[in-house]
Amino acid sequence: MNDLRDLYQEIILDHGKSPRNFGKPESFTADADGYNPLCGDKVHVYATVKDGIVEDVHFEGRGCAISMASASLMTEVLVGKTEEQAQALFDKFHELVTTEHELVGDDDIDRLVVLGGVRQYPSRVKCATLAWHTFHNAITGAETPAKTE
Amino acid sequence: MVSAAQKIDTPALDVEAIRADFPILSTQAHGKPLVFLDSAASAQKPRAVIDAVRRCYEAEYANIHRGVYALSETATRNYEDVREKVRALINAKETREIVFLRGATEGINLVASSWGGANLKPGDEILITALEHHSNIVPWQMIAEHTGAEVRAVPTDEAGAFLFDRFEEMLSPRTKIVAVTHASNAIGTVVPVKDVVATAHARGIPVLLDGCQGIVHRGIDVQDVDCDFYVFSGHKLYGPTGIGVLYGKADLLDAMPPYQGGGDMIETVSITKTTFAPLPHKFEAGTPNIAGTVGLGAAIDYVSAIGHDAILAHENDVLGYALERLRGLNDIQLVGTAPDRASIVSFLIDDVHPHDSGTILDQAGIAVRVGHHCAQPLMDHFDIAGTVRASFGLYNTRADVDALVDGLHEVRKLFG
Numbered sequence: 001m002n003d004l005r006d007l008y009q010e011i012i013l014d015h016g017k018s019p020r021n022f023g024k025p026e027s028f029t030a031d032a033d034g035y036n037p038l039c040g041d042k043v044h045v046y047a048t049v050k051d052g053i054v055e056d057v058h059f060e061g062r063g064c065a066i067s068m069a070s071a072s073l074m075t076e077v078l079v080g081k082t083e084e085q086a087q088a089l090f091d092k093f094h095e096l097v098t099t100e101h102e103l104v105g106d107d108d109i110d111r112l113v114v115l116g117g118v119r120q121y122p123s124r125v126k127c128a129t130l131a132w133h134t135f136h137n138a139i140t141g142a143e144t145p146a147k148t149e
Numbered sequence: 150m151v152s153a154a155q156k157i158d159t160p161a162l163d164v165e166a167i168r169a170d171f172p173i174l175s176t177q178a179h180g181k182p183l184v185f186l187d188s189a190a191s192a193q194k195p196r197a198v199i200d201a202v203r204r205c206y207e208a209e210y211a212n213i214h215r216g217v218y219a220l221s222e223t224a225t226r227n228y229e230d231v232r233e234k235v236r237a238l239i240n241a242k243e244t245r246e247i248v249f250l251r252g253a254t255e256g257i258n259l260v261a262s263s264w265g266g267a268n269l270k271p272g273d274e275i276l277i278t279a280l281e282h283h284s285n286i287v288p289w290q291m292i293a294e295h296t297g298a299e300v301r302a303v304p305t306d307e308a309g310a311f312l313f314d315r316f317e318e319m320l321s322p323r324t325k326i327v328a329v330t331h332a333s334n335a336i337g338t339v340v341p342v343k344d345v346v347a348t349a350h351a352r353g354i355p356v357l358l359d360g361c362q363g364i365v366h367r368g369i370d371v372q373d374v375d376c377d378f379y380v381f382s383g384h385k386l387y388g389p390t391g392i393g394v395l396y397g398k399a400d401l402l403d404a405m406p407p408y409q410g411g412g413d414m415i416e417t418v419s420i421t422k423t424t425f426a427p428l429p430h431k432f433e434a435g436t437p438n439i440a441g442t443v444g445l446g447a448a449i450d451y452v453s454a455i456g457h458d459a460i461l462a463h464e465n466d467v468l469g470y471a472l473e474r475l476r477g478l479n480d481i482q483l484v485g486t487a488p489d490r491a492s493i494v495s496f497l498i499d500d501v502h503p504h505d506s507g508t509i510l511d512q513a514g515i516a517v518r519v520g521h522h523c524a525q526p527l528m529d530h531f532d533i534a535g536t537v538r539a540s541f542g543l544y545n546t547r548a549d550v551d552a553l554v555d556g557l558h559e560v561r562k563l564f565g
Contacts, residue, residue, distance in 0.1 A: 003179075004512050008505075008563055017500075039504050040521045040534040062534055064502035065564075121508060 006117040007124075008065065016065030021075035025058045033145035034061075034134030036126055041067055045134040047078075054078045054086055057135065064127050070115055071131030077108045083139055090132050097128045162459040168544050170195040170451075181514025184552045189334050189362060189493050189540030190518050192387045194448075201447035202389060205440040212436055214413055228439055231446035232429070235394055238449050239379060240370040243399055245428040249437055252393035253361045254284040256380030257328070259395060259432060260357055261288035263405040264378075265326070271297030273325040276354075278303040278311065279530050280333040280340070283523040285359045289328060298325070305530060309333065309485035311340045320352055327356045331363025331379075335522035335538065336485025337493035339367060343374045350375065355401065361385055365542070366464060366491035368457045371396055383441065387542075388448030392441035395432070402428050409434040452543070460543045464492035467541045471550045478554070480561060484536045492541040495522075498560055503535045506560050510537075513556040 028046035035042050043061035047054060057075040062068075078086050092109055095101055097118045118128045133146040168174050173193050176183050185193060211221040213228050232244045241247060250256050269275070275289045279302050289300045303316045320327075327349045332339045342363070346356045357378035360369055364381040371379050378401070383392040397405075407414060407425055411434035416424040425431045452460065471494050475481050484495040498506055507519035520535040521528045528535055539553055 004509055004559075004563060007508070013564065038520065040525060040528065041504075042534075062502075064504040066505070124504070124508060127504065 012069040015069035015072040019072035021058045030138040032138035066127040070128040162463040178514040184515040186539040188542035198447045202444040205443045234449045248395040248429045248432045252382040253380040256395035258288045259408045261292040265292035269296040269298040273298040274323045309336045310487035330359040332491040335524040336495045337490035338487040339489040383445040389441040389444035392438045411435045468492040495536040495538045509560045510556040515556045
């Protein structure tokens, strides 16, 4: 079961079970729905962006440990980023979960590396990226729900 | 519950010999022996089916209904022989009532579009149930949108059983067709289809049965049940993909307009006017899945040789054992506990998401289906996103159930 421990590391199990920044905040400036048609999982992301800076991210929804942990970690690393930095981090994260590339470490990507085990499980990559797609849609004002397909 | 299983000490079926007929069952997944518990999605294929498809392409292949040469005549005969095998399997009155299509989905779409397009009007009702697979929901929604008719669904109870009283209540003078599953793919509930048909017929309403699971786990006598349409897919019955069957009563099919136009479904064609071929060719436009049909014939021969009663007894034995073992685990909640059920078990492991369970079981070589099983309205009824589903075919054993339970212990260990 060593392989599985690479996927389900303690930090993922922890964030999966007790997601941070979970629930609808009192105020927010943007929000969006995300949906994974493969499993029926739904997520709703709330973001507060002021003067181009992400001040707060919350989410609610239901999903597997991977999707809940990914959403939870995302809400933590995005705070304080400019919208451009947030987009760049999303691109980097996508690379992390889909390729074997060694990523040049910085603090943010180091925090997300725990999700890199997902790349060994092609059917689960979408679980890890759902919240990020949804955040992207929220801040770009996309009308349709984010989908992983 | 499944008392038949407990009464039979030794299943009359030699499961080890059967397993040897399925080459894929001796392969491995992640270095572990494959434990295949997803036959309700698509069953594995016996050597006899694989060989029949190969023989078709290697020695007996040509287009059908066209050539005057020997090979085409052989291919045509082989193809039409399967129509007779299907007729015998479901006890239809005539072979012209058997239409070959890509699968059950295409069959339901054909009936919804052709029969529905010709017969439905604004305000009419199409009655389905909450147990349906999406393929017995969406085609009806599409034709309802087109005609102004409305789709209504008979609910189920907490056990996921078919509610006969509610069904009777919901039949109204506006109900124009009833479309019901023979057995739920998601939770195994078997619907009392003969009573459903009799009740609908008493009000003059035709009935379509989705037989994808029913043909595998119960079998059907379409004359005895008296359904107007019955659809099933070959690949769930140990046959190839891309081949399925629509049975329809001849007078209904005769009166229905063609579904697709093209070659092979015509009598004469001019630029302005076409006359259509008689049944069943009217509904078989274009070159069909010839090798797939031959493979379906081999699958029907295979299951018929084992015998329906022996298969059912064996499946019930494995199902009964699975229910007993799963009920013995206090962190497992069964989803769907209808008394009459096919060998399909849906469940949840406490708060562990089905996709996490599925990934962990997969690492142990166990293939289960996780998610909504293309039955989202049913999942909504239980207020869940999905389940873990283990489905048992004629090649599954009590040892497969033991492997599943061991795998569930691994899930529990990882998630604490």
